[in-house]
Amino acid sequence: MTKQNSIVKILNENKCGSVIFFRPDELVMSIGYYPTLGASFCLYPSIGNPILFIPKLEPLTFIPKHCTIKRYSWGTLGINPWDELSHLMKLELEKLNLIDEPITYIKDIGGSSPSASHGEGIPITLNILENLSNISTSKYKNISDKLITLYDIKSECDIKKIEVVHEVTSVAINTFYKNLKDGITEGELAGIVELEIKKQMDLNEKKHVTGWCYIHSGENTIYSGQYAKSSGKLIKERDVVLMELAICVNGYWSDTTRTGVVGESSIEIEKIFKIINHSQYLAIENMKPGIEMKTIDKIVREYIKSEGYEEYFQHALGHQVGFRYHDPGQGLNPDSSGILKPGMILTVEPGIYNPKFGFGIRIEDNILITKNGYKNLSGK
Numbered sequence: 001m002t003k004q005n006s007i008v009k010i011l012n013e014n015k016c017g018s019v020i021f022f023r024p025d026e027l028v029m030s031i032g033y034y035p036t037l038g039a040s041f042c043l044y045p046s047i048g049n050p051i052l053f054i055p056k057l058e059p060l061t062f063i064p065k066h067c068t069i070k071r072y073s074w075g076t077l078g079i080n081p082w083d084e085l086s087h088l089m090k091l092e093l094e095k096l097n098l099i100d101e102p103i104t105y106i107k108d109i110g111g112s113s114p115s116a117s118h119g120e121g122i123p124i125t126l127n128i129l130e131n132l133s134n135i136s137t138s139k140y141k142n143i144s145d146k147l148i149t150l151y152d153i154k155s156e157c158d159i160k161k162i163e164v165v166h167e168v169t170s171v172a173i174n175t176f177y178k179n180l181k182d183g184i185t186e187g188e189l190a191g192i193v194e195l196e197i198k199k200q201m202d203l204n205e206k207k208h209v210t211g212w213c214y215i216h217s218g219e220n221t222i223y224s225g226q227y228a229k230s231s232g233k234l235i236k237e238r239d240v241v242l243m244e245l246a247i248c249v250n251g252y253w254s255d256t257t258r259t260g261v262v263g264e265s266s267i268e269i270e271k272i273f274k275i276i277n278h279s280q281y282l283a284i285e286n287m288k289p290g291i292e293m294k295t296i297d298k299i300v301r302e303y304i305k306s307e308g309y310e311e312y313f314q315h316a317l318g319h320q321v322g323f324r325y326h327d328p329g330q331g332l333n334p335d336s337s338g339i340l341k342p343g344m345i346l347t348v349e350p351g352i353y354n355p356k357f358g359f360g361i362r363i364e365d366n367i368l369i370t371k372n373g374y375k376n377l378s379g380k
Contacts, residue, residue: 003030003155004050010150011046014143017101018045018093020132022124023112024251029151029323032161034062034208034251038115039074039081039122041132042067043089046101051092053085061116061207062250074122082128090135102141103133106148113253113324116208151320151327153343158252159368162322162345165249166366166377168200172211172245173258173378180260182237186215186230189241197247206249214244221259221360225315225353237263240359246325255321255347256378257364272352272361275307279350280363283317283332287348287367287374293330293338300350301334312354318347321366344369345377 007030011019021042027033031042031050036059043051052067055074063069070088074081093099115121133140154162175196179189190213197211214228218239228244235241242259259276261269279300286296297317304313316333319326322345330338332346340346345368353360368375 003150006150006153007044008046010143010146011044011104014104014141014146015102016046016104016141016143017096017098017136017138018043018103019147020044020103020105020129022105022129023109024115025113025151025324025327026106026109028113028251031064031067032157032251033064033067034116036061036116037074037122038117039124041085041089043092045093045096045098047098048096051089053088055081082131086132086135089132093135099135100137102138103136104141104143104147105129105133106144107142108144109148109328111324113248113251116251118210148328151323152329153341154322154345154368155343158322159343159345161250161252162254162366163377164204164206165247165252165254167204168197168206168209168211168249169245169247169254169256169378171200172197172213172247173243173256176213176243176245176258177260180235180241180262182235182239182262185232185234186217186220187232189213189235190215190230190243193243193245200249208248208250210248212246215241216244216360217241217262219358222353222355222358224360224362225313225351235262238266240269240361242360242362244364248325251323253321253323253325254366254378255325255364256366257349257351257362259361259363268357269359269361272309272354272357272359275304275309276350276352276361276363279303280348280365283348283350284365284367284374284376287340287346287369289340289342289369289371291340293332293336293340293346294334296340296348297332297334297336304350304352309352309354312352312360313350314353315351318349318367321345321347340369342369342371
């Protein structure tokens, strides 16, 4: 089923005439469009093509071909852009005879990905959304739980674009290992990796490329299961060094982790590496359509417990990824009700963070569920 068919099916089943997508990740998910300013809105009707409303200041870098484009005056002095936007949307609904059908949008999704110019996002307030939904005589209908399921399945087109993200991910991972040495700070190593990511800009249609690299070293890796934050700490010989890496290319995302050692390793480090690598292998080899997500988490958790490290693995095994750094939806954890389906992409990220040994180790890859099994998009 195509993305358009999935959206229209949800609208029809829930007796809604149209849905408004406005968060950057929603726009990527629904129409493959990545906004620059973050003030774009897609009116997706139950009949006809989606209508994309973009500010007149918005560059035309990512404009999709299958949408009707309307421009409005956000950023123009003396004009209330939201009144103008409401008027334009109302005209389109009247043309489609949908003005009397309920409008819907995802009310609360627990955050959003940034737009392409993400130094300062444009606040899309609840009041703005309520005004937009009031253009329908039937006003707003909340079917957020149904709409969020659209994040679960990546189309063939989405997968191709996410594979491009992983081309950049591979460059970043190689750069991390190449520059892993003593005498530089965590921040410096993160900067080296991010510079190589930026160098991929405009190569093979990569119009927007941004990476967030976080480096923990030595005792800082103990906290890698709690937060990601580089520091000015000097990396030393025999340090365990962990890289948490988020990359966005044209609005699509990857989320990976690699861990290395500066110089000579130790028996304790090698033992934990072996456990982490094998636990990830056990998880990935069991990932295929129809398997409960909590079953995959249980396989890993029981193996780590059998090795005596259960108390040092205290986070979920994985989450969905691709339209965001962390996509909404069910993930790999003990309480999950999710079932693996073709087109899903999930992280698999077992980690052991042992304060007794003074280090933590995590490996994270992005796994695509296929018709017959899986594909490791970030495979080593």
